[in-house]
Amino acid sequence: MDKHEGLALGHTMAEIAASNAGEEWKAAAYAAFREHAINHQLFTTEEVRKANTDMPFPPDDRAWGSIALQAKRDNIVVADSWVRATSRSVHGMVVTKWRSLIYRGTDELNNY
Numbered sequence: 001m002d003k004h005e006g007l008a009l010g011h012t013m014a015e016i017a018a019s020n021a022g023e024e025w026k027a028a029a030y031a032a033f034r035e036h037a038i039n040h041q042l043f044t045t046e047e048v049r050k051a052n053t054d055m056p057f058p059p060d061d062r063a064w065g066s067i068a069l070q071a072k073r074d075n076i077v078v079a080d081s082w083v084r085a086t087s088r089s090v091h092g093m094v095v096t097k098w099r100s101l102i103y104r105g106t107d108e109l110n111n112y
Contacts, residue, residue, distance in 0.1 A: 014063065017065070018066030020060065026067065037071065038104050042097055044096065045065065068096070080099035082094045
């Protein structure tokens with residue numbers, strides 16, 4: 001049995017949530033995540049979601065996890081560290097702080 005069975009289950013549930021959100025939502029969310037990575041060196045998925053208020057909500061916020069995992073597989077981001085989530089719905093859980101591999105901006109305030 002994998003010692004990270006809970007993490008694997010979380011990834012599976014994120015993929016299911018994204019699938020339920022539909023292909024159109026996934027494409028728009030991925031584009032938003034990629035654009036955020038171009039303009040921010042370090043960020044959380046939660047920050048991407050909050051920066052894109054024009055994005056429709058997926059049926060399940062875990063769908064955003066699938067988008068982040070796809071961006072990781074596509075070498076857009078790598079995990080940098082972990083921080084406490086600020087969203088009340090996440091109840092202070094630890095979330096990934098992503099480091100962009102495609103950063104082109106000058107957002108010096110974001111260089112934690």
